[in-house]
Amino acid sequence: MLRYTAMRILAVDYGERRVGLALSDPMGFLASALKVIQRQSDKQVAAEIGDVVREYEVERIVLGNPITMSGEVGQKAQHVEKFRALLMNVVDIPVELFDERLTTVSAQRVLLEADVSRKRRKQVVDAVAATILLQHYLDAKSH
Template sequence: MNNQSDSTNRLAKPMPPVMLPTQGVLLGLDFGTKRMGVAVSNSDQTVAVPVETWLVREPAQNLKHLRELIEDYRAVGVVLGLPIRTNGEEGTAAAVVRQFGVWVAEKTKLPLVYVDERYSSAEAELLIWRRGESPSKRKQPLDSLAAIVILQSYLDAPDRIIPLPVVAANRPASDINHSG
């Protein structure tokens, strides 16, 4: 095998998975271009609870709010839901979330992992329905409940994370506008 092939093969391999600390609070995020669902784990990383749904604004405000959440809860890592299509492939939405994840990791300096959020909104809807809440009250907590589902799925099976991309974007993550 020539050096060109060896070099290409090395570049094509996914980066090693990021490992989150096994103790300490984790922040779970359900990314949206308009709203962001937020959940946190307990320090033993066994249970996820809702925190809020925040309205996404311009990047500097989003970063300030994210840093406040990290400080308030003393988060040691981030779990971000990645929208995978039902056929298992990643589409445009997943690419946007991956860019957001790179931006979050870069700006907060916290380890970040992606988990499959394929059915998180449906599971959140089911949780609301089981509570017996009316449809008019459903929309507001849906994002934070989806964040619970995302975070809890990681807590229950931390070995099922989705690897980081080899190349996150064609431009620096700091140039990405996350205000949608």
């Protein structure tokens, strides 16, 4: 009999105004949008993520790393690295950076193709981007 180890993974698509969250299923195969946090401060976002980690018994966080298309670490990526350090002081689980290039573009495309209204797209695009980020991560880890 095959045994699978349940391991929930949380993806975080960090933005200046909104932070999208996506959660894996317990088996670590599928990503689903969870919610969007309206960002007031990094401390507030880290605290809310800590609550999600405890509520869903998350064992790993994948934080989108906004490196440039040329692979360079820009100002946004530096800010994400600082946020990662803060988050690691709030949660006692690994927080891994993962390339998020084009996840928001992909999320916008998916929502446009689904004919989601402009107002609704703005509300959910970050959670959809986090879902795409997490699914890419899960797919990369399964190979």
